[in-house]
Amino acid sequence: MTLLYPWVLGVGGAFMGLMVLWHILRPKSQVRVIPSIQLWRDLLPESQSYRPIHPPQPWWLLLLRLAIVAVLTVAAAGPILVAERVPQHLIIVVDTSASMAARSGSTQRLDEAKRIAQNLVAAAPAGSDVTLMRVDADVEILASREPDRTRLNQRIDQLAARPVAGNLEQLVQWLGALAGRTSQIYVLSDDARLGQYAWPSAWQRIAIGGAIRNDAIDDVQVDQLPDGWQVRVRIRHYGDATTSARLIEVRDAQGGLIAANQVQFDADNQFVWAFDLPEPVPTLQFRLAPDAADGLASDDVVYWHTADEQPIRIALQIDDQRFVPAALAILPNIQLVTDTQQADMLIVSGQVLPTTPTAPMWLIDAQHDEPTLVDRPVLERVSLSGSESRLNRDIDVTTTQILTATVLDVPLWGQRWLTSASGTHAYLGTYNGYPTVVFGFDVRQSDLVLRPEFPLLVRNIIEYLTPVTRQSRWQTGESIALGPSDTPPQLISMPPGSSARIERIGSQYYLLDVVTPGLYQLSTRTLVVNLQSRVESDVVRPDQVPVVDVPSATVGGLTLTQACIFGALLLLAGERWLAITQRRVT
Amino acid sequence: MDVARTDNPVILTDTQLHWLRQLQLPWRAAATQGLTGERRSLTGRGNEPELLRRYQYGDDVRRIDWPATLRLQRPTVRQPLAVMPGRVQVVLDTSPSMHLIPSKWQVARQLYASIGVVATAHADMVASVHGSVVSPWFIDTSKWIDWASAVQPSADPFVGPTDLLRSQMTVFISDLWHTDALQMIRQLAHQTSHLIVINLLSFSEVEPAGGDEITLRDSENATELTVTLSPQLIARYQDKLDAWRTTVRQHCQTLAVDYVACHDQQSLPSIIAEVLQ
DSSP: OEESOTHHHHHHHHHHHHHHHHHHHSOOOEEEEESOOHHHHHHSOGGGOOOOSSOOOOHHHHHHHHHHHHHHHHHHTOEEOOSOOSOOEEEEEEEOSGGGGOEETTEEHHHHHHHHHHHHHHHSOTTOEEEEEEESSSEEEEEEEEOOHHHHHHHHHTOOOOSSOOOHHHHHHHHHTTBTTBSEEEEEEOOTTGGGSOOOTTOEEEEOSOOSSOEEEEEEEEEEETTEEEEEEEEEEOSSSOOOOEEEEEEOTTOOEEEEEEEOOOTTSEEEEEEEESSOOSOOEEEEESOSOOOOGGGGEEEEEETTSOOEEEEEEOOSOSHHHHHHHTSTTEEEESOTTTOSEEEEESOOOOSSOSSOEEEESOOOSSOEEEESOBEEEEOOOGGGGGGGTTOOOTTOBBSEEEEBOOOTTOEEEEEETTEEEEEEEEETTEEEEEESSOGGGBSGGGSTTHHHHHHHHHHHHSOOOOOOEEETTSOEEEEEOSSOOOEEEOOTTOOOEEEEETTEEEEEOOOSOEEEEESSEEEEEOTTOSTTOOOOOTTSOOOOOOOOOEETTEEHHHHHHHHHHHHHHHHHHHHHHHHHHO | OOOSOSSSOOOOOHHHHHHHHTOOOOOOSSOOTTOSSOOOOTTOOSSSOEEEEEOOTTOOGGGBOHHHHHHHTSOEEEEEOOSSOOEEEEEEOOSHHHHSSHHHHHHHHHHHHHHHHHHHHTTOEEEEEETTEEOOOBOOHHHHHHHHHTOOOOSSOOOOOSSOOOOSEEEEEEOOOSTTHHHHHHHHHHHOSOEEEEEEEOHHHHSOOOEEEEEEEETTTOOEEEEEEOHHHHHHHHHHHHHHHHHHHHHHHHTTOEEEEEETTSOHHHHHHHHHO
């Protein structure tokens, strides 16, 4: 048996030491010998017996508790039972892709993988030989059937991450021929899709970290210039995980927005951004967004549409920004077109309102002849009522901050929507027969796009501009009725890691347990689960504790960890019984 | 040192001995059936021999001999002399509950010795029963004090005497912390014509000190009870103690038994005065 995390034993030992100290030094109730307790007992009958806060504890109860802690400590240390102590051929594959260079605290993921690999080598039965491999963009054998453990540990120490993305699919194919010829293959990787490959069931997979969003702020430098300060931020993408629209925001200690920018990685998987500060700011807070859910009601919503509906054709005429297209990409039933004559609506940025519109229009960062610019307005109020109030559905933008915004002159046909103390920054109305929405700021200059509900804001605007009757929403996890049919709807695609269940209940087919975020496409319908909410997803974020998934040899059908926990529970049951009995005796 | 005996632990000082010798046990007029001697009436009228002595606090005013008082120019009482010596026996509870608290044990021994001193000072006889030890009859004060000084505490719970010595008066000194205390008083009352029960407690039993979380351990059977001695609980305890003593007192009244409740912080004279009344 070997331990994946031997340092846990130290923590457990220290805790047990504290338990012994507490047993010795714990406050005990003062004993007062009196001639007779006859009257006191009459005063406190057994039914109202007083339970001492610190009842006396016998030493054997302490030993039992120490045993429970010891067993739990072993369970937490990640025991791996090498079932057969006969010489084996062990294959250890270490992921050396760029993402393994990501740091969690002071250690790299690769360091953790190396440590686990060396533990596996140490635990191999005497006489075993080990094949060491690395995998990133390609697969390489570093040591073939090597029996010398010192040499193996040296090779493991020499492993280093390379600036390339991993390709575990190639590894699966490469090792496929070995299936059945060896009993011990360990793959140490942080690939988010580790559990999705068609691994033979006997293989062991050890997941390190997670790679949902494998990017991080790598470096921040502040340089003093003659006329101010310059801040340089470097963000690195570690590969493996898909990239999506990201934005970096900089705030001061009070949470005020100072700067924001889109993240666009270059060929080296880096993004370097420099911005100037006219005056020094004592504390700068950097955040890559979107990240955690914000707890809005809209986070827990499923949107869907039927294939029978005509898609909404949208013509985009916007500057180089990815947030609006990213929001459109996760909304169902959207078709982007280039011919504005064929479009159902237009999204335009950096232009003036045309005098003769040809379609419903969302005008972003509307240009004025004499713009009145204001810095850092905060949207204090979101007005609208009646049918226009649908624009505020599921969203709350009242705390949105904008770096620079134009104060708009609201025309007679316009109705104020987004306002601040400085004035109106967005309005809407019917302009020459077409529904129109006008924004007086660039969405990239606001933290609006950082919010999980930004796609919902886009959806509300689209629904306002192209009013058609649509089926709207379900709660995540809620079963969705797919309608009566003799043949079940065929699932065409679904988000990675999800397992959509379609069941027939009566004459109706239902899609059950819709919780995994992503785009589901069925034969007749498409639905979207909001991507940015942890509420809706069981996805583990990369900055959390590494997940170790080691289905090793078993004891009576249980893994060693499970057996330890089971034993601890039995001991705990015994301890409770004895403790209660002891209390009754005293 | 002003002590009665120097070779034994201090029980009674010379001052206390002097004072005790002037007191008299409260003999009842009725003779004890089967005894060889008889006690005279309290008034002492008739041809029985009598003794004139100076009036003392506590004497029955009916005993004042007014002619002698005028003659001698001091209050003088007429005390009848016994035809036969009176017999008093003292039953002392020597169980752990009695000697756990030294001051309580000291007062118990002083009361025990004092009863014998008062008896022997007037040529009456005293004997004692404590534990399984039964003493001979004493008529000499010094020998009685020697005996009383040698009384040892017992490690066993108190068990009442199965057979009492034949006497006109029995004095039972105990804290009555027995589950069968009332039955024991009844048994003693049936075996003697005049029973005096001295219920002696320590002051800490009457006024317990408070405390947060205290495990109370019984001195006799070592059973424990953990309590928070809050003022409310102490008040409830004192109410319970008062109720218990009232029950004992009423029980004694129905049996024509004298009952004296006291604690170890009271002065010996005050307890003795109450007993002899």
